[in-house]
Amino acid sequence: MSGAEKIAVRVTEKAALNDLVTRFRFEPVAGGLLPTFSGGAHTVVEMRDGEITRLNPYSLMSDPFDQTAYTISVRRDDAGRGGSLFMHNRVNVGDEMVISNPVNLFSLDLRARKHLMIAGGIGITPFLAQIKQLDRAHGNWELHYGCRSEALGSYVDYLTATHPNDVNVYYDDQDQAIDLENLLDGQPLGTHIYVCGPKGMIDWVRGKAAELGWPREAVHYEEFLAPKPGKPFEVKLAVSNKVIQVGEQESLLEAIERAGVDAPYLCRGGACGMCETRVIDYAGNFIHRDHWLEDEEHSSGEKIMPCVSRFEGKTLVLDR
């Protein structure tokens, strides 16, 4: 099993906020407490949909110090790969699910004198947790939140009621927009910028900040993560004399293990080098994702790190 530690949870609340967004609350099946986390962290939710298992990351929006439950908000994406539709249509209160331990790729820089948060749409969720964390530590923050319309403004009421002076909301359908240049210009020294929202918004904020001379390490962003599946492919394991199929949602390493072949691993993240495997023969292209092999090794076609890397093509024979 790759990824962070898993937690078995039960859905204890499913609340539709508006046409697009639904909130879910998870409590541990085993009772007891969930791990605390840091604002900005996400959890990976496993969705078992018949034969298919989807793994989607969602930002945790609840109070990081509240260990009784986690909450996430899921925006319905009718054109997506189906994860959000599954959550909206198939998951109900009382269901048991498996989620991962929190992982934070969007954490606060605790040295900052001020945290300037810029959110677009569902990108508000990590900030909800960060705000709770900062309020507890009497941190200095300010939020600028762009929504499509009042009807789709998730958590606007809650935010403006609890923090009337720190929250600024902009509605697209009322032609309101963040005056970014002036906003960035007027910030005190030691301010850090955090932006989470659609790609266009992230690029806009990062671009403007760079133009105004903000140091790179003072600008933090999180794009919505997508799972990294890939096309199915076939592999021959020469030593164990087996031909296996690697499914869309599983890693090569997982497929090898599923076939009952004992393969070495440690980090399962492409960094430790433990799973390095010799390629005996191939016809096709490697999709190398590891940080372990050198560029020349990647292009040599002689090695692959099966915990993270994949293959597209006709033949792949591994020394395993």
Place this chain on the structure above:
Amino acid sequence: MTIQFNDETFREDYSFHNSERAIKRFPFPFDKDSYMYAVNMEQHRGGPPDSVYEKRFDVDEHYVSEMRDRAMVLADDPLRCQSLPHMTLAGWDLLELIMVSKSEDYPDLFELHRDGDQWHWINKPLGIDDRFTFMDETTLPYGPMEYITRQAQGDFCVLDQRDDNLWMDAGTVTTQADWSLDFDIGMNFFEWHAPVPLAHEKGIFVRALKFLLNIQQGAPARRLNWTMTVNPLLDTSPENYHKWGVQKTTLTPENIGSKQHLRVELQTFFRLPRSNALVFPIRCYLCSFQDLMTAPKWGRRLHRVIRDLPDELATYKGFIDNRPMMLDYLSKFDDGLPTSNGIWPELDTEPPLQK
């Protein structure tokens, strides 16, 4: 198992000693007959019963005396414990991690009772019984990191994670192998590793950092590192080099078996949940050559490793001058027989010394 705590010293008369049990569970760091730097990390999820890997934070017979030694070092030099202002939250994380782990892993020695943010901590070996408010520094005698690391063996580096790097922004470091927290404070992973020979060229630090940045909550990792120390000194710091450096010249063929110690660091890595920082406990174990030689496999192997170690490493680790004398001693315990893989002594299966 109940632990009999030693009453011993790591300075002056050096009454430090290992029981038979401590020798058996000593983390011998060589899994084969040669040694080179490598990204030798594995998950820290327990290990064989009574091994130093079994618990999240190993407590052994040296606990009480080591904590007494730490208190003396801190009294002489308060800069051995530092925490930059943004690291206080990570300090609370560390306090929670250690208190929860120790009370769960050693319920007969440590107790933690929590009622919301009202915590009650009992440390029986050190005779501590404190009530405090979690996250309220004014209710503890020291900052949270200092408070708990005065009650936990080994050094602790607390690293802030930002800009795809780790920053040494807090720590308690009193049992180190010749490096200084006061010098390294605020440095990043590459900066504080700058003095290490050969490993940069081999790309070890780039890979190691990537691994560390990905360490996740609930999935700690560990590795072993080692060096050599004459006399069982915990505090081999640059600050006190004038005191311990000269002791290296007191080694003689007669006293080497008892004076020369293999110093092994069990290094672990935990993600801290509230701060997203990383804590790096460096737990030091000492074992004299003569005690190590009670395991025939270790005798054979240590001789071969020290004999074949590149000069750069022997120089960096500070024993190049004493290496010939070490080899004279160790060669008596190497009969040329093959050794089994792995670090464990295999006392039941490994043949006795054939000379």
